[in-house]
Amino acid sequence: MISFASFPVQPERGSEYARHFPGDEDDHMDLDDGDFEAGGSKITWPGESITSSQAYMRGHGTYVENEEVVASVAGTIERVNKLITVRAIRTKYNPEVGDLVVGRITEVQPRRWKVDANSRQDAVLMLSSVNLPGGVQRRKLESDELQMRNFFEEGDLLVAEVQAFFADGAMSLHTRSLKYGKLRNGQLVTIPPILVRRLKSHFITLPCGVDLILGLNGYIWVSKHVKESEQEGEEGFDAEAVYSNRNDFIDDSTRIAISRVANIIQVLASHFVPLTDTLLLEAYEWTVENDTDAKGLLSEDVGDALVATIAARA
Amino acid sequence: MGDSAKIFQRLHPRAYLERFVAEDVRPDGRPFDAWRDVSVNVGSISTANGSALVRLGETTIVCGVKIEIAEPELDAPEEGFLVPNIDLPALCSPKFKPGPPSDEAQVLSDRLNEVLASTISLSSLVIHPSKAVWVLYVDATCINYDGNVFDAALIAMMAALRNTTLPKATYNVETGLTTCSRTAASPLQILKTPISFSFGVFDATLLADPTAFEEPLLDTTVSVVVDENNNLVSVVQSGPGVDSGAEDTLSTCISAAKSRRVLLGGQIP
Amino acid sequence: MASISTSKAEISYIRTGLLSNPPLRADGRGLHDFRTISLETGVAPLANGSAHLNIGKNPHDGGGGTEVLAAAKLEVENVDGHGDGVNGGRIVCTVSCSPSAYPHLSAPALDDLQQDMSTLLHQTLAHPSLHPPNLGILAGKKSWLLNLDCVVLADAGNTYDALFMAARAALWDCKVPRTRAVEYKASSAAPGAKVLASGEMDVDVGRDIEAQQSGFDTRSIARAVDFELPDYWDEGEVLGGSDRWPVCVTLNIAAPPPSSSSTAPCVHYLDALPQEEAATPLRLLLVFSFPPSSSSNLQAMRILGSGELESNQIRDFVASGEQYGQKIWNALNGKLKEEDVRRGQKARDRFARR
């Protein structure tokens, strides 16, 4: 019922903890071409000058200081022929148009909702960019503005697509397709956004009857699988289903599968393994083979074993 | 009062009062110069060294006196302290918010402090010169705010002070501590018992003892403080007087106050 | 604790999971399972006793979980005159929540939250029934003031259990410096004061005694009593009453929706995640201490959150709460003894290596 562990033992301060300084190397590393292609990605820290700015062009995560390209984030250096960028390890989500994101409503304002999408600013969802009950083409009415909370209210989770950016850099979202809208029948897992790669489709269905929505902003919705036919078709669109807060009946096996998948994602994320649909499939099969239940995944050794096998196969 | 009358009172208070004044009567049925009745009972709070509950019509004030010991100021080694304060909590009226004292409470505290300064001789509060003196914390709390809080608070504070007893205290030179005896106690020496009478002027008519509804509509307020020998302690008038020619407003107020003081004298225990 | 924002769909998902048969929780744990708890004592060398505790830390990257630091610091207080010391010493508990643990709370709300936690901790641990015997120094003169300060660094649910366990660990680890009474016998002629107890040493008379008399009148210093620490290096004796510092069990109660048949029993579960706390606001806090000699004592009980219970439901919850409390007590004591051995070992290594 209850178990105690001890904190990982910090390396004993004292003699053997000699901090290895790079000695008196010249102030910026001489990057020849070989360094990048060797696959061993270089890690840098803010303030370390990477190369002279004549030869290379400056990308994200760097700045130019007296003709030198200097890193401004701690992360891995990536070079695309003449462009140098530093990709940070842990950072807020940098949105791009067309990205699929999962967000939570924080505020209801006149004719729009503010959505927390794990980004620098709250995203904005305009009333005009939301499917209204009574068919997709219906024009926005006065009464819609008055009953905005019937559609989305504070705390609701939704999946949407980045439609455009405002002048101040805030995202403008839209849920103008039947795939998008309010989320139900499941639970949310949050992982660092850098681990979610751009995939063909961010809607994944696992064989065990679990649907996954990989938000590029690191919010992942794990829910019960909804069969294609049941999905609200074009003509079958009714507001009652799309904006209802009631979950459908979820049988126990699906619920167990959902918590198992959620724990898998948690374990993979804590090992900094980027998520792809194939990877998730393999991980799920591994847990089925070794019949580890969701709780087992929380323990350290089972988690490490899972990651080891996945890394070996990838 | 029917609902429509209440709505009319809320929407047009000034017109509402004018209608009444035209009929020589006030919304609560009193004639212009009538006072709400006063009830005072003392000593009801066991944790205070002296206490009083005063009801002036609906306005209810509870006042308690707590005594403590402190070192006197360097420049006044032979004088104790008298610290009056009034608190208008959010409980007594919707116009007050919880938190530090509102402006009205601060003004009332200052006015009360001025009047009370002359009522007790601070030198009678000495236990041991320049070492230990009594501190009288006179705290009044308004339970129900229905206008004319200054009059009610002054009565409450005076009644509480008259009800206060000081235990016999001896100052021990070595230890620097004062111990008080549980049995022997003596009442406070009160020099005088001032009572305040407030009036308000509304559309050139003089109203005595204004209620919470009438107060915001008054053009001028007059407060006359009279002691038991019918001497004036303080007179405050803010706003223009009524030039009705016959007699100046202030003098009418003073004579009304003096006659009322005689009637009221016996009521304070 | 303070509910994070959750959607109605998530709340109903969690509630149906809890109320279904067999009950299912979001992370697969059983109703009465705790997340792994990491505990370490003696983390703050400047404090007389300290502990660092985390519930539900992710074993791989070490992140997440409810993180609490507790430290006990002793100070000297004057009992005589106007000092607020009390004969036999006193304890003051305060909890402070770091804003990083509650980013969604405004400053006043954060103050209220940490004041509520401090009140519960103080009213329970500073109660006379738990007062340790060795917090007095000199009767009527000096006494110890034990400040137990806890900091909530991160809140992933179940904060009260974490606070009480960390507090118990810090008090278990607390050492009270040994003191020895010292008497001054000032001979009427000699101007300075001579120390009887520890040889010829011109000792500066305590500041507060001097303040009372003028500097010249030395005749009146007949008998001034003070104390000194005989040995600076020895950390002192263990704080008494270490077998009585209580542990807390938080029973989160998921009541079936009123519409359904009221016969469905209320489900109680332990060690709730923030989302679970938001889904089931009603909680019963039970604080038990299990002295070796007698049966268990109930040191505090609170109902938190909006909701009501019937007396027989409370009776069952208290009974099962007592059993969970016993398990937590035994597990925690085991870990504390382990920590003593480990730190004893580390101390010996440090001496051995030099």
Add this chain to the structure above:
Amino acid sequence: MAFALDRRRINGPEDSFPPSFDLDASQWKLGDPRKDRSPADIRSIFLQPGLISQANGSAYIETAKTKIACAVYGPRQSKNTTYSEMGRLNVEVKFTPFSCVRRRAPMRDAEDRSIAVAIHQALVSSVRLELLPKSTIDIFITIIESDGLEGCVASGSVAASTALADAGIELLGLVTSCAASVVGKEIWLDPTEEEARLAKGTVVVACMPALQKITSIWQAGETKVAEALACMDACQEKCTEIHSVVAQALLESAKI
């Protein structure tokens, strides 16, 4: 008691101390029977709803040495808070400086809040807040004279519930509250401050007798589990009696 110079009040000397008296002879010894009351007796309650004219609802309660006035304002627009589907119940407690044996600084302190939280817990589930979105009900409680924290919490809850009913706010049921402390082997109901200090542990129970539901238990001190449950039952039973006193008081005030 040193306090910062508050220019909004008349300030006395920098720090002043309460008088210390010579020793009090009469000490109650453990095992003696309870003074002037049998263990299961509670002090007689004087309850007067509707004494504050401008409040929506108010009540004044007096049990021997505990005197508490309570006013309810609202439901009214809740300012500067985010949208909330459920109404908010805001309880504020204030001690008058002369209410305790040792003078209390008029500044807000921790004890005010701990009593406010206890009373809020007792009442929050009895008020139908779901009918009042975006609005707040303010309950202001002024403790004129206090005879022990337990008494203040118990009487404060009863006064607040009566004031809510007096204000015509929809309630699931009236909340009444009673305290009990374990002294030696006996359970004394409605303890005074002195009796509570002698007790090993005290329990304050708030419940809705009409629905036989307990809304709050506030237990402090060291008691055996059986003792605590016995206190709970005794308190719940007494709450039913208090409930009839409250109902009677409300009916009378409605007649006038």
